[in-house]
Amino acid sequence: MFFVLSKTVGFFLLPSNLLITLVLIGLVLMATRWRRAGTRLMVTALVVLVLAAYLPLGRALGHFLESRFPSWDPKRGAPDGIVILGGAIDPLLSRAHGDVALNESAERVTAIVKLARAYPNARIIYAGGDGTLLQQGGPEADVLSPLLDDFGIPRARVTLEDRSRNTAENAAFSFAIAKPKPGERWLLVTSAQHMPRAVGCFRRVGFPVEAYPVDWQTGRRFSLWPSSAFSLGLSKLDDSVHEWVGLIVYWLSGRTSALLPSA
Numbered sequence: 001m002f003f004v005l006s007k008t009v010g011f012f013l014l015p016s017n018l019l020i021t022l023v024l025i026g027l028v029l030m031a032t033r034w035r036r037a038g039t040r041l042m043v044t045a046l047v048v049l050v051l052a053a054y055l056p057l058g059r060a061l062g063h064f065l066e067s068r069f070p071s072w073d074p075k076r077g078a079p080d081g082i083v084i085l086g087g088a089i090d091p092l093l094s095r096a097h098g099d100v101a102l103n104e105s106a107e108r109v110t111a112i113v114k115l116a117r118a119y120p121n122a123r124i125i126y127a128g129g130d131g132t133l134l135q136q137g138g139p140e141a142d143v144l145s146p147l148l149d150d151f152g153i154p155r156a157r158v159t160l161e162d163r164s165r166n167t168a169e170n171a172a173f174s175f176a177i178a179k180p181k182p183g184e185r186w187l188l189v190t191s192a193q194h195m196p197r198a199v200g201c202f203r204r205v206g207f208p209v210e211a212y213p214v215d216w217q218t219g220r221r222f223s224l225w226p227s228s229a230f231s232l233g234l235s236k237l238d239d240s241v242h243e244w245v246g247l248i249v250y251w252l253s254g255r256t257s258a259l260l261p262s263a
Contacts, residue, residue, distance in 0.1 A: 006166065006249070013245055014238045019049040053230045056223065058237030063218040065243055066192040068262040069199065069211035076210070078119045083174045083209065084108055085167070085190040085198060086128020086140040094143045107214035109144070111189050112158065113151045125177055127161040127170040167194070168255040171201035180207060191215035193243050200256030211263060
């Protein structure tokens with residue numbers, strides 16, 4: 001039930017979807033005796049939509065989350081294991097075209113090459129099932145296998161976890177596979193904005209990990225400059241709000257160790 005609600009309710013909580021929904025409601029009301037209220041609702045929603053797209057609110061929310069965990073310092077020494085979270089592969093498009101289709105979080109996958117070569121003795125787990133509501137594409141982990149061949153990484157080197165549908169399940173199923181021993185050091189690879197929620201989930205199941213953030217969306221210093229494109233600004237706001245809503249819901253439901261985990 002949690003998974004279904006997270007996909008359905010979460011869809012309408014994204015700023016772009018919420019504001020467009022309000023615009024459509026306003027249009028409907030304009031055809032009724034509540035025409036004045038509908039006009040006000042539609043105009044207000046459109047104005048807020050434009051402001052949300054061009055003001056740096058999305059970058060501000062994202063920058064705060066990315067600042068919770070700095071880049072990993074290799075001087076800390078070689079890790080015993082590495083967990084890479086899925087979310088970078090589109091299984092449906094991959095199967096449709098017969099080739100691996102990566103999305104904007106591709107750094108999660110390319111990090112496998114870098115880390116596998118840098119730490120040849122480290123165990124590697126790729127946690128990626130099918131996170132779509134209708135589960136039409138199949139697990140991400142299954143699509144990753146041929147890409148490992150292209151990278152020159154033996155398939156036996158990477159353990160594929162193909163059941164998890166969300167971050168909480170990533171943590172639980174990876175922990176069951178890794179069975180980390182006391183004193184072992186494990187890296188957790190995921191997008192920088194997603195790292196606070198991911199680390200919180202891993203800590204919640206008793207899996208101590210060191211953050212290895214990738215897929216940075218903001219610079220080290222926050223910029224107040226407005227977005228250069230409507231779609232780009234709105235996309236960044238949607239992504240940031242998605243993570244903030246996820247943090248709050250996961251914390252309230254006991255799936256993360258803290259509301260805002262940090263290093």
